[in-house]
Each structure stands twice: as C-alpha cells, then as structure tokens.
Amino acid sequence: MDLSLSPELADFQEEVRTWLDEHVVGEFARHRGVGFSWDAEAWDLRLAWDRELAAGGWLCMGWPHEYGGRDATVDQQLIFQLEYARADPPFRATTQGQDLFGPTLLHSGTAEQKARFLPPITRVEELWGQGFSEPSNGSDLAGLRTRARRDGDEWVIDGQKVWTSHGGYADWMYVLCRTDPEAPRHKGISMLVVPVDQPGVDVRWIRNSLGGDDFCEVFFNEARTRADLVVGEVNGGWGVAMGALGTERGTTLLAEHLRVQHEVREIIEAAKANGRTPDAALRQDLVQAWTDARIMEWNGRRLMSAIKGGSTTDPTTQASLSKVFASRAHTRIGETAMRAQDAASELVGADYSLNRLQQVFLGTRAESIFGGTTQVQLNVLSERTLGLPREPRPS
Amino acid sequence: MDFALNAEQTTLQGVLREFLSERAGETAVRAQMAEPAGFDRQLWKRMGAEQGLQGLAVPEEYGGAGFTFVELGIVLEEMGRALTVSPFLASAVMAPQLFLALGDTEACERWLPGLASGDTVATVALAEDSGSWESGEVRLAARREGEGWVLDGHKSFVVDGAAADLVLVVARAEDGIGVFAVESSAEGLDRTPLPTMDQTRKLARLTFGGTPATRLVSTDAAAAVERMLDLTRIALAADALGGSGRVLDMSVEYAKVREQFGRPIGSFQAIKHMCANMLVELESSRSAVYYALWAAATGHEDTSVVAPMVKAHCVDAYLSAAGDNIQIHGGIGFTWEHPAHLYLKRAKSSQALLGGSDLHRRIVAERIGI
Numbered sequence: 001m002d003l004s005l006s007p008e009l010a011d012f013q014e015e016v017r018t019w020l021d022e023h024v025v026g027e028f029a030r031h032r033g034v035g036f037s038w039d040a041e042a043w044d045l046r047l048a049w050d051r052e053l054a055a056g057g058w059l060c061m062g063w064p065h066e067y068g069g070r071d072a073t074v075d076q077q078l079i080f081q082l083e084y085a086r087a088d089p090p091f092r093a094t095t096q097g098q099d100l101f102g103p104t105l106l107h108s109g110t111a112e113q114k115a116r117f118l119p120p121i122t123r124v125e126e127l128w129g130q131g132f133s134e135p136s137n138g139s140d141l142a143g144l145r146t147r148a149r150r151d152g153d154e155w156v157i158d159g160q161k162v163w164t165s166h167g168g169y170a171d172w173m174y175v176l177c178r179t180d181p182e183a184p185r186h187k188g189i190s191m192l193v194v195p196v197d198q199p200g201v202d203v204r205w206i207r208n209s210l211g212g213d214d215f216c217e218v219f220f221n222e223a224r225t226r227a228d229l230v231v232g233e234v235n236g237g238w239g240v241a242m243g244a245l246g247t248e249r250g251t252t253l254l255a256e257h258l259r260v261q262h263e264v265r266e267i268i269e270a271a272k273a274n275g276r277t278p279d280a281a282l283r284q285d286l287v288q289a290w291t292d293a294r295i296m297e298w299n300g301r302r303l304m305s306a307i308k309g310g311s312t313t314d315p316t317t318q319a320s321l322s323k324v325f326a327s328r329a330h331t332r333i334g335e336t337a338m339r340a341q342d343a344a345s346e347l348v349g350a351d352y353s354l355n356r357l358q359q360v361f362l363g364t365r366a367e368s369i370f371g372g373t374t375q376v377q378l379n380v381l382s383e384r385t386l387g388l389p390r391e392p393r394p395s
Numbered sequence: 396m397d398f399a400l401n402a403e404q405t406t407l408q409g410v411l412r413e414f415l416s417e418r419a420g421e422t423a424v425r426a427q428m429a430e431p432a433g434f435d436r437q438l439w440k441r442m443g444a445e446q447g448l449q450g451l452a453v454p455e456e457y458g459g460a461g462f463t464f465v466e467l468g469i470v471l472e473e474m475g476r477a478l479t480v481s482p483f484l485a486s487a488v489m490a491p492q493l494f495l496a497l498g499d500t501e502a503c504e505r506w507l508p509g510l511a512s513g514d515t516v517a518t519v520a521l522a523e524d525s526g527s528w529e530s531g532e533v534r535l536a537a538r539r540e541g542e543g544w545v546l547d548g549h550k551s552f553v554v555d556g557a558a559a560d561l562v563l564v565v566a567r568a569e570d571g572i573g574v575f576a577v578e579s580s581a582e583g584l585d586r587t588p589l590p591t592m593d594q595t596r597k598l599a600r601l602t603f604g605g606t607p608a609t610r611l612v613s614t615d616a617a618a619a620v621e622r623m624l625d626l627t628r629i630a631l632a633a634d635a636l637g638g639s640g641r642v643l644d645m646s647v648e649y650a651k652v653r654e655q656f657g658r659p660i661g662s663f664q665a666i667k668h669m670c671a672n673m674l675v676e677l678e679s680s681r682s683a684v685y686y687a688l689w690a691a692a693t694g695h696e697d698t699s700v701v702a703p704m705v706k707a708h709c710v711d712a713y714l715s716a717a718g719d720n721i722q723i724h725g726g727i728g729f730t731w732e733h734p735a736h737l738y739l740k741r742a743k744s745s746q747a748l749l750g751g752s753d754l755h756r757r758i759v760a761e762r763i764g765i
C-alpha cells in the first residue's frame with residue numbers, strides 16, 4: 001500500500017492541473033459537472049469540450065502514439081482522472097468511441113482498421129454507437145437476431161438494435177450480427193462496423209424517463225458495409241464483444257465514480273440551504289452518501305492497481321463488483337439528494353428541465369441496467385469468482 | 396503508486412493465517428471463550444517470541460519493529476478472521492498508540508518496550524457506566540496527593556481490563572482531561588470481568604479508590620485520546636474485514652456441498668446473489684480499510700474523517716454478512732456448536748465498541764462540516 005506520488009508523477013499531476021486550470025474557463029467553467037453518461041444535455045458544449053481535450057492530447061491517453069494517444073501509463077491515467085474529477089468539467093460526450101469501441105479495436109482489430117478508425121476517435125471527428133442490445137435480447141445477448149449475410153464484397157444487414165446510447169449522433173456503429181444461423185448461439189456472431197449514413201439504417205431517438213433524448217432504436221433494412229469491416233474473426237464476435245463489456249466496467253467507470261463526490265457536496269449544501277441538517281436521520285444518510293462516494297473512489301483506485309498488475313486483485317472481478325457497489329450506492333445517493341431538497345424536489349423547470357440532483361435520482365436507475373445488469377453481474381461474480389455451481393439451464 | 400499490499404505484506408498475511416490456524420483454531424478460541432478474563436497466554440508469548448506481533452508497529456527506539464499501521468492492520472484482519480481471543484487490540488493498538496499520541500518520551504521509554512515484547516499487557520480505560528466513549532464525558536476524578544496523583548471513581552467496558560498489567564486511565568483533573576498510568580497491583584484498584592455476549596472480546600469494570608497513578612505528560616491529552624480512538628476505529632474495521640472474509644468463505648463452502656431439491660443450494664440464485672453481494676461488500680470494505688490503514692500509517696489529514704467512517708461502514712457490513720452466513724447455513728447455523736454465531740456476536744461487539752455506528756456517522760458529520 002503506497003499511494004504517494006513519485007517525483008515524475010507529481011510533475012505530471014502539476015502539468016494536468018495547470019492545463020485544466022487554464023482550460024476549464026468561460027463556458028466550460030459555467031457548465032462544470034454538466035452531463036452524465038445517460039444523457040445528451042448540453043451536447044454541443046460537451047462536444048466542444050471534448051475537442052478541447054483532444055487538442056491538449058488528453059483523450060485516449062493510454063493508446064499508442066501512432067493512433068493519436070500518448071502511451072500514458074496506468075498511473076498517469078489515474079492521476080489524470082483524479083485531477084479531472086477535481087476540476088469537474090462538463091461530462092465527455094464521446095465516450096462510446098474512446099472508452100468502448102476504441103479499446104475493443106485496439107485489442108482485436110487489424111492494423112488497417114486501427115489506422116483507419118482510431119485517430120478520428122482521438123480527434124473527436126467520428127462518433128460511435130454500440131449496437132448490441134435488441135428488443136428481444138438484452139441480458140441474454142447471445143440470442144441476438146440481427147442478421148448479416150455476405151453479398152459479393154459487402155455484408156448486408158437486417159434487424160433491429162435498441163437502447164443505442166447517443167445513436168443519433170453516431171457516424172459509425174459496431175454491431176453484433178448473426179452471421180451463421182446454424183452454429184451454436186455464441187459461435188455464429190460477428191462484430192461488424194457499419195456506417196450510419198446510408199439508406200438502410202434508420203435511427204430514431206427514444207425519450208428516456210428524464211424526458212431527454214439520449215438513446216435510440218436503430219433499424220437495419222438491407223444496410224451495407226464492406227466485407228473487411230469485421231472486428232476479430234467472422235463468427236468470433238462474441239469473444240470480441242465480451243472484451244468490450246469488460247472494458248466498459250473498467251477504467252471508464254473511474255471518471256464517473258470520482259465525480260460523485262461533487263454531487264454529494266451539492267446535496268450537503270442543498271440540505272444546509274433548506275435547513276434540513278439538524279434532522280438526525282438525514283444527517284446519517286448524508287454521511288452514508290459521503291462514505292459511498294469515497295468507497296467508489298477507493299474501489300476505483302484499487303481497480304487501477306489491479307489493471308497495472310502485481311496485485312492479488314483480479315481486475316475483471318474488481319471491475320464488476322465496483323460497478324455493482326457504485327450503481328447501488330449512487331441510487332441511494334440520488335434518494336438522499338431528493339430528501340435534502342425537501343418539497344422543492346418535486347418541482348421541475350420549463351420543458352421538464354431537471355436540476356442535477358433530480359437527474360441523479362432518476363438517472364441512476366440506468367446504472368444498474370446498462371453494461372450488464374446488477375443481477376447478471378451477481379451471476380457472473382458468484383459463478384466465476386466464487387465458483388458456485390451454474391444454474392441448471394434448459395438444454 | 397499501488398493500492399494493494401506489497402509482496403512482503405502479502406507474505407506476512409500468509410504466514411499469519413497459517414500461524415493462527417495452527418495455533419489458535421476454533422477449539423482454542425472456544426477454550427478461551429468460557430473464561431471471562433481469559434486469553435491464551437501461551438499463544439500470546441508465541442505471538443511475541445515467534446512473530447514479534449505485539450511490537451510490530453512500535454518504533455524501534457522503544458523496542459518495537461518499527462513497521463507501519465498497514466502491517467498492524469494485516470495482523471488485525473487475520474485475528475478477526477480467526478476470532479483470536481487475545482488482548483491484542485488493547486495492548487498492541489490502543490495502549491501503545493495512546494502512549495505515542497501523548498508524546499511523553501519518558502513514559503514511552505519506561506513502558507513501551509514491555510508492551511512491544513508482550514511481557515506487559517496494557518489497556519486503555521475511557522468509558523464509564525454511561526457507556527460514552529467521549530473524553531468530554533469522563534467523570535472519574537484525578538487529584539494531586541503529595542508528589543503524585545490518586546484516582547477515584549470507576550471505568551467500564553474496559554477492553555481486556557481484567558487481564559491487563561497496566562491500565563491507561565482517562566480521568567478528569569482540575570486542569571482538564573489527563574491520562575494516568577495505573578499498574579494492576581495498585582492499591583484500591585478493583586477489577587470485575589463483565590459477562591459479554593461476544594465471548595471472544597473481554598470487557599471489565601474497574602473501580603478506583605484513592606488509587607495511586609502516574610500522570611502522563613501531554614500538551615493536549617484529549618486530542619491524544621481522540622487520535623488513539625481514531626486508530627482503534629480503523630483497527631476494528633480491519634478486524635471486521637477479516638471476519639467478513641471468513642463468513643463469506645464459510646457460506647460459499649457450504650453452498651457448494653449442501654444439497655436440497657436434488658442440487659447444491661449454491662446453484663439457487665437466491666443463495667448465489669447473497670454470496671455475491673457479500674463479496675461486493677467485502678471487497679468494498681477492503682478498499683476502505685486499506686485506504687484507512689495507509690492514511691493512518693502516513694499521518695494523512697484524512698485520517699480523522701476516514702476512521703469513524705470506515706468503522707461504521709465495515710462493522711455494519713460485517714454484521715450483515717455474519718447474519719447472511721447464518722441464513723445460508725439453515726438450522727445448523729443457529730446452533731451453539733457451529734461457529735456462525737461467534738462471528739455474528741463479534742460483529743455486534745465491534746459495532747458497539749467505541750460507540751455504535753449512528754454515533755460514528757454523527758462524528759463524521761461534524762468532521763466534514765455538516
């Protein structure tokens with residue numbers, strides 16, 4: 001256990017801090033903390049902020065130089081996230097490509113695919129959407145029905161995806177398709193990269209419970225993509241996708257978990273402003289909120305050490321349980337946030353606009369669903385980590 | 396930068412786990428339970444002679460090994476796991492940390508080497524019959540008599556108070572709170588072991604009638620007491636971490652072998668999810684405890700907020716895991732013979748010690764300015 005910084009890391013921290021001080025200014029400073037992974041609030045401003053980060057070389061830090069990264073170490077990435085959380089800029093808009101598809105491609109893509117797709121992600125020039133879930137297959141993803149068949153040197157795709165985060169902004173989607181209907185469920189799936197701007201792809205926004213447009217349903221009707229735009233092997237898409245879900249539970253979450261401390265401070269301020277702090281029960285829950293936020297941070301830091309290696313903690317397990325803990329804790333925090341605001345918590349602004357704490361209350365409901373539901377995580381933790389017997393499955 | 400135990404710390408953990416399972420298994424624990432002031436003196440000697448545990452975190456200048464609070468935490472976790480019945484918390488955490496916090500070098504030179512070697516068993520007497528652990532509520536009176544001091548009054552809930560050779564008594568003098576060293580042979584000291592629900596952690600009531608005492612020199616004794624309490628809070632969280640880990644292991648082992656309806660109960664999702672949730676809480680507690688140990692070891696300014704926070708959080712998680720462990724065992728888990736109840740009781744006594752979780756969250760609230 002040693003959380004102290006080496007002189008090099010301390011210098012790096014200083015560099016990050018200085019950059020953030022100089023760049024979280026103006027509109028960005030006025031929009032501190034705006035946006036969540038589950039919304040598209042202030043989208044254009046967040047996009048502008050992402051481009052600011054890109055210009056500073058702070059996106060996709062761990063990627064190799066040749067693809068637009070800076071080959072940053074895990075420790076540097078952690079320092080960056082800690083400083084970033086402290087500065088609390090608007091929430092990044094383009095996480096899909098940077099945190100999910102990019103790492104998947106780095107891991108499983110060909111050299112040509114990486115050279116073609118990674119640099120535009122780091123420059124915020126091309127946006128991505130994840131086409132996994134379908135109306136009839138969410139947790140049971142391996143049963144997915146969207147099909148792709150070869151036609152000359154192209155794939156032709158038919159089917160429907162749903163809950164595609166920020167799908168309406170995507171230039172590209174990475175789509176899980178059934179490419180061998182005869183093979184066992186997990187062995188006939190491929191991950192195709194599909195351009196969105198074509199007649200065969202129809203993207204429609206779905207309004208979420210906060211009243212915002214955030215995720216989409218996507219219809220593929222004879223949509224086409226080039227034959228070589230398969231990530232990994234043809235019919236090997238399941239393994240590639242599981243890698244993406246693992247990533248989703250990994251480092252990305254740290255950024256989200258660290259910023260929760262700002263929310264808790266805001267909740268405490270709201271409670272003070274409403275004269276609610278003498279209430280003994282609320283005080284207990286405010287402390288619980290602060291405790292939960294700190295544990296999210298510590299779980300995340302421990303995960304980063306596990307990713308670095310040399311620790312007895314298994315990163316996949318730690319990522320999964322960090323997610324379960326955080327989504328549950330964050331939901332509790334959302335409930336406390338509403339109580340801290342008292343009667344005013346019921347009132348919304350024009351066009352159903354919600355304050356940050358109301359957003360936390362409603363939005364956290366998504367955190368135990370996306371990226372593998374809490375129940376699915378618990379199944380995996382109990383079977384893979386604890387070694388409990390699998391449930392008998394219908395053959 | 397590493398949020399993980401290093402190689403030596405992991406080795407220490409392994410050595411201790413083996414040592415305790417060989418020397419202080421369940422039979423040994425149960426043997427000491429029945430005895431209200433009992434502890435395994437032979438084990439205590441071995442802990443000192445073979446492992447140097449009592450002096451692990453005592454500075455070398457006072458006869459210790461000079462390791463940090465992180466190593467001490469590793470020991471406490473293993474003892475929590477094994478339910479070790481010993482005055483370790485009192486004599487290797489509370490008393491030495493109070494000596495060090497007070498900063499009375501003469502007293503440190505006089506007493507710490509004995510504590511570090513394990514030859515002297517010491518404790519701290521703070522709470523009284525009211526059960527309050529706040530030094531502001533201390534009533535026990537200290538007054539000057541000639542060159543020295545004498546104490547009059549009582550103390551209660553004194554951890555290992557009946558077994559200790561040396562008691563550090565927090566008392567009220569005319570100039571405020573002070574800490575006074577009293578040897579067990581002192582005149583007018585009367586010690587009664589208290590029957591406790593958790594028989595692995597011994598408590599005693601002490602009465603003082605004109606008992607001679609040595610006042611420890613300090614610029615701010617109340618602050619030193621608070622520092623000792625914070626470190627003890629972290630120590631209890633580490634003990635809870637060990638116990639939580641053990642009850643999860645017990646649950647998983649049992650769930651794999653116990654069959655009902657023609658299948659292992661561990662294949663039922665209700666049981667699986669209970670176990671997986673215990674794992675989520677266990678590892679989250681581990682993150683919290685490791686951070687707190689590091690903060691304590693480095694004197695980080697965070698320590699005073701983190702200490703009551705992790706105490707409340709980790710013992711609450713322990714209590715809940717210990718309860719789930721009983722549920723997963725069914726009827727057998729409700730018996731005296733099965734060890735499940737021992738963990739439930741240790742969790743409960745850890746929760747009550749130094750004041751319950753509500754109190755600890757109140758303390759956090761004050762310290763973060765709510």
Ligand SMILES: Cc1cc2nc3c(=O)[nH]c(=O)nc-3n(C[C@H](O)[C@H](O)[C@H](O)COP(=O)(O)OP(=O)(O)OC[C@H]3O[C@@H](n4cnc5c(N)ncnc54)[C@H](O)[C@@H]3O)c2cc1C
Pocket residue numbers: 038129130131132133134135136137138139140162163164165166215366369370371372373374375376379
């Ligand atoms: C805000 C948001 C953004 C999203 N973004 C994307 C995206 O960009 N791309 C994408 O592909 N998907 C996305 N998703 C979809 C998400 O991955 C799915 O919603 C999730 O996998 C659950 O699938 P489902 O909605 O079909 O629910 P179901 O799978 O039908 O689950 C319903 C309930 O049953 C439980 N359940 C299911 N199976 C089991 C089991 N074996 N054991 C115990 N309980 C079980 C679940 O835990 C849940 O409580 C997003 C979802 C949300 C809410």
